[in-house]
Amino acid sequence: MIEWSDEDVMIRDAVRGWIDAEVRPNLDALDAGELPPYDLIRSLFKTFGLDELARSSFASRIQKERDGGSPREGGHSGEGGDSGEDRPGGGNAAMNMLPIIELCKVSPGLVTAMGVSLGLAAGTIMKRGTVEQKERWGLDLLTMDKVGAWAITEPGSGSDAFGGMQATARKAGDEYVLNGSKTFITNGPYADTIVFYCKLDNGRAPRDREILTFVLDRGMPGLDQSKPLRKMGLHSSPTGELFLNDVRAGADRLLTGGSGGGKESAKQNFVTERAGVAAMSLGVIEECLKLSVDYAKKRELWGQPIGDFQLIQLKLAKMEVARINVQNLVFRHIEMQRAGRTPTLAEASAMKLYTAQAASEVAMEAVQLFGGNGYMSEYRVEQLARDAKSFQIYAGTDEIQVTHIARDLLSR
Incomplete structure (x- = not known):
């Protein structure tokens, strides 16, 4: 393609x-x-x-x-x-x-x-x-x-999502009693349905405990959903915290299908989420490039359009190179889907690492090209720069992507 x-x-x-x-x-x-x-x-x-x-x-x-x-x-x-x-x-x-x-x-x-x-x-x-x-x-x-939320990240776990997980489920008769907190949860403040990851409290060392996945409903006794958190960007995506205090969940809320348990389920979702960042990055890059080209043609300095200056041309050229590269990764992903193949975790991590960095760099270059106007909210590159930075953090930071890629290479 x-x-x-x-x-x-x-x-x-x-x-x-x-x-x-x-x-x-x-x-x-x-x-x-x-x-x-x-x-x-x-x-x-x-x-x-x-x-x-x-x-x-x-x-x-x-x-x-x-x-x-x-x-x-x-x-x-x-x-x-x-x-x-x-x-x-x-x-x-x-x-x-x-x-x-x-x-x-x-x-x-x-x-x-x-x-x-x-x-x-x-x-x-x-x-x-x-x-x-x-x-x-x-x-x-x-x-x-x-509206759904997917709750895995905790205040103290950061990138160590599984090992550092503290939320627990304790068996109590035919039910489970859930305790713990989650943070940086997209849709958390407004979610009607929450997919909640926690560890089975069975007396084993915390890092050795089984990961369980439950489905919770808004309004369950003991479940509190915070107001939206204030963020640097992505303001149109509400992010919040969840607090669980002796929330009782029946076995009918426990997801047990598939292979590998809750941990493998989460890893599969990481693949989907990371591959999707490539398409998100392409959108930001295309828009920043379009806005920058239009501005370079119209904005004049010393009696001529700033697009006549080589430093501005260099910025535009680098943006175009990034656009072509990211678009090719998106096309590759589409062809993989059509062929019935899903990226490995390492492949998805590579896509996310490159495209997220490209989107953030292009957006910041657009701000620089616009000069003082680029720092003003009425010029849209300011918002896009703030939003693009999040691509390098959520769904696993750049540093986590590097780890997954390198581990795959070293295991061959």
């Missing part, structure tokens, strides 16, 4: 039209954190029929499972078990990527909020849940009728 198809371009232009009509007029409210993103995401779903597509796909999948077949029968799931079937758009890889790219040109936080609810919360339930659990929680998340 070397360019978008005619059908892809039609989809892209339709999404752009919706963004111009629905998102851009609300940018100030979104970036101020005054407007939660969920009604806009639901509008996107209804406008393009993604909610009905999700219902149809869900019904077909559940019927197949009830008939005793595999949910992926007749297809390929790849190493990570994620062929895109659990998201609106199904196996249409380009349809999954294009809205991400276009939305990230304007408001990357919308993609983060949507991606966590669909790809991580709903994705985990659809991979590891029973038919009953999928019907209970999965469909409402896939249609965005409800």
Whole structure:
């Protein structure tokens, strides 16, 4: 794949039209954190029929499972078990990527909020849940009728998500009693459904304990969801904390499907999340480049457009090189999905490491190109620079990506 198809371009232009009509007029409210993103995401779903597509796909999948077949029968799931079937758009890889790219040109936080609810919360339930659990929680998340959160990060664990995990589940008769706290949880303040990771308190050393995954509902006794945290960027993606004090969860809330337990489930989600950052980065890079080229043509200094100066041309050229490289990685990922192959954790980490750094560097160069105007919020490169920096931190920091890539190389 070397360019978008005619059908892809039609989809892209339709999404752009919706963004111009629905998102851009609300940018100030979104970036101020005054407007939660969920009604806009639901509008996107209804406008393009993604909610009905999700219902149809869900019904077909559940019927197949009830008939005793595999949910992926007749297809390929790849190493990570994620062929895109659990998201609106199904196996249409380009349809999954294009809205991400276009939305990230304007408001990357919308993609983060949507991606966590669909790809991580709903994705985990659809991979590891029973038919009953999928019907209970999965469909409402896939249609965005409800908002999902994926809770693994804790205040003291940082990048040591599994080893440093302190949240626990203690068996009490037919139930589990959950205690602990989570932080930096996307959608945490507004989530209706929470996929919660913790360790089984069974007397073993904390680092040796089994990882369990539960599905929790907003309003459960002992579960508190904080107000949105203040952040450097991604203000259109609400982030919060969760506090659990003797929350009682029945066995019907425990996700036990799939292989490798809760730890393997989380690793599969890391692959999905990290690969998705490439598409997010492409959106930011394309928008920063477009804004910079327009500005370089119009802004004059010493009687001539600043685009005539070689230092400005160098910045634009480097942005274009980054755009081509990141676009090629996105195209590669689309082709992998079409071939039924999911990236390994190391491949996804490599994609995220390069593209996140490229997006942040391009956005900061755009700010520099705009000069004083680039530091002002009325010029959109300021917001994009703040938002792009988060790509190097969430879904694993740059340093964690390096570790995963190097370990894979050294294990060969």
